[in-house]
Structure formats: C-alpha cells, structure tokens
Amino acid sequence: MGQVVISLAAMFASLTLFIAGTALLTTVVAVELASDGLTTTQVGLILGCHSVGFVFGSLFATRVVRRVGQIRSFAAFAAVACAASLIHPMLFDGGLWAVLRVLVGFCAAGLIMVLESWISGRATPAIRGALLGVYQVVFFFAAALGQYLVALGDTDDYPIYSVVAMLIVLSLVPLALTRSEAPAPGAAQRLRFRQIYALSPSGLFGGIAGGALVAGFSSLAPVYASEIGMSLGEVSRYMAFAVLATMAVQWPVGRLSDHFDRRLTIAVISTVATLAAVAAAWGGALDVRVLYVATAPLFGLAACLYPISLAMINDYMETGDPIAASAGLLLAYGLGTCIGPVAGAYAMELLGPAGLFVFLAAVFGCYSLYVFWRGFTTPAVPVGEQGRYVTIVAANTSPAILELDPRHDVYIETPHFLDESVAAGTRTADAGGGDAAR
Secondary structure, eight states, rough: OOHHHHHHHHHHHHHHHHHHHHHHHHHHHHHHHHHHHHHHHHHHOOOOOOHHHHHHHHHHHHEEEEEEEEHHHHHHHHHHHHHHHGGGGGOOOHHHHHHHHHHHHHHHHHHHHHHHHHHHHHHHHTHHHHHHHHHHHHHHHHHHHHHHGGGGSTTSHHHHHHHHHHHHHHHHHHHHHHOOOOOOOOOOOOHHHHHHHHOOOHHHHHHHHHHHHHHHHHHHHHHHHHTTTOOOHHHHHHHHHHHHHHHHHHHHHHHHHSSHHHHHHHHHHHHHHHHHHHHHHHHHTTTTTHHHHHHOOOOHHHHHHHHHHHHHHHOOOOOOHHHHHHHHHHHHHHHHHHHHHEEEEEEEEHHTTTTTHHHHHHHHHHHHHHHHHHHSSOOOOOGGGGOOOOOOOOOOOGGGGGGGGGGGSSSSTTTTSSSSSSOTTOOOTTTSGGGGGO
C-alpha cells in the first residue's frame, strides 16, 4: 500500500509540474502574439494549433507508448515539448510558432496519457472516486499556478520560456525515480459521433460547445486582457482567478444537475452564462470589477458543459461500454477546442476585443435555445432515474482518466458495442422513441 501511495504522489507531482508549465506557455504565447502586430484571426489560428496537435496526439501517441514503454515515451515527449518551448523566443514567425504549437499539443497529449494511465492503473475500486477528486484539485491548482507564473518575465525574452522548459522537463523527474512498474497502456476505444447522437443529441452538442467555449476563452482571454490595457501581472491574476472560479462552480452545478432535469439544468446555466458574456462584452473593458464578476459564471459554467453532457449520455445507457462513450464525447470536445480559438479570434477581429465575449455569448445562447427546444419537444429521463454527476476535467486530458469515473461500475459490458450499429442497450428509434426522445 505504501508503494502505491508513493507512486501516486510521484504521478501527481509530475502532473502538477507539467500542467503548470503548459498553462504558463499558453498564456505567454497568447500575450506575445497579441503584441506583435498579427491580426486577431492569425493569432487565433496559431493558438488553435495546440488543440489540433492535442487531438492528433490523443489519437496516435498511444502507438509510441506501446512501442517503447511509458517512461521512455514520456521522456521523448517531454524533450520535444521542452525544446519547442525554448525555440519560441529564438525566432518570431507565425508559421513556425503554429508548428511549435502543434508539436507541444501532440506531446502534451502523450504526456497526459502516460500520467493518467499510470494513475488509473494504481487505482483500486474502493478509491477510484476519491482519486478522481484529487486529480481535479491537482489539475486546477496546477493550472492556476501556471497563470500566476506569467508575471515572472517578459513574453518576448528567454527567462519566461526557460521557466516553461524547466517545469516540463522537471515533470519527468518524479516519474523517472519511481520504482513501481508502469501499467500497460490500454486501447482507447471510442463511440462514433452518430452513436453518441443516438444516445443524446444534447450531450453530443454540449461536448462540442464546451470545447469551443473553454478553448476560446483560455486561448483568447489573455489577448483580450492585453488589448484592454492590462499589464502582464494583471493578466496573470485574471487568468488564475478564472481557473479558480471554475473549480468553485463545479460542485454546486453538479448538485443541481442531480436533483433536476439535466436538460433543464444545462439550458438554464447556458442562459446565465450568456447573460454573463453579454455583461463582459458591454462593461468588461470599462470596469475590471464587471469583468471579474462576469468571468466567474461564464468560464465556470463553460467548464461544466462537458461533465453534464457526459452525465446525460450515461443516463441513456443501459448496457455497453461507457468508457468508449466517454472517450467519444472527449473527442467531440477536442473538435470543439479546435474551433473555439479560431472562431473567437475572428469575432474579435470584426468587433474588437469585446468580440470574444460576443462569440461566447452566441455559442452559449444557441446551445441554450437548442436544449430548451429539445426539452419542450421530447421527453426526458425522470430525475429519479438519472445517474450521478461526476466532475471530469476535459481540457488537456485523455481517455485514460475516464476509467476512474465510478459510474462505469454500474454498466454491463457488451462486447459488440463498438460495431457499426448502435448497441442493443442504446435507446434507438425502434425502442422508445430513438434520438427523437433525447
């Protein structure tokens, strides 16, 4: 037992260092791009390349891990990410930085997959839920820490990028020194989007919208803050506040979704977030207090879309492989993260800095209207039959951590759930109203 605790502590130490480093790099790159004369759309395209790399990494990095093992692959990914971080201040070129963002994103997916599979492999059924809770706290703490470190140096000089590189390479040390055997990487199976749509259209679109909102804000909020005149220190404090607000919002929203119709809950919180985005667009640049007050529900509720959407999908599953469904929704979320920075940047180019919040309000508003429409036109799962809401961090995570979700224990595995057709446990049009009932 002591060896397991030591191994888990090492993994969480590596996770903290790595997440802090990548969070720091994302904000530093965003601020530097905003100050170097590129159009906002170009900035969004470059920032969005990280999400593209992360999605490809989540799909293909497993092959590297299976070929050379967990620790060797982790070392390789960390080395490439470290080198890519240090190249940034050597030469400012939009095309080069886009390639670097893809490389860092790909390596980030591989590193996170190794860490999360290691954590999952050490979990026993009795501690899975608690371990997932610790993971969430560590993740948010590390992300907030990375934002606070932004003020350590100028974004156009070596020191701040050296800090990023040090954090990334130091994340290798706890893992390399652990004496526990690395767990064998599992095969990440995913449901196709049409299969998830058959389970819950609102859940599928919620995953995509959540990715677009979280990535759009995370990538472009530092650009917005810089353009309205915030100093580098003020940008770092603002982004750290947004991360911590997200952690605070998760629990009450989860409780609400467990006690009320989930579609109604997600429609209401989307409406609240829409109003918060409108307030930020209208008064955020005029009064920083308005910006902070609006950001807390806006970004916090954006981060809640993925776990609520996952809960809705689980509510409609009777048999089958829920981890495959979760991994499929995570891929949908990844698709959203590729869209959000580009679409948000285009809105900022058309409307000015406030265009970011106009974009966020539009996504939240459209999704809210869609879910309200579904709620009025199709029946919902009775509240008494709903499963439990479980907080899952979707940003910068891999399917490996989904194995810690305690809801997965209640399902019976169906070997052919990943066939071309939707599994027998899925409520299809021939049994209970099909996707029209979701």
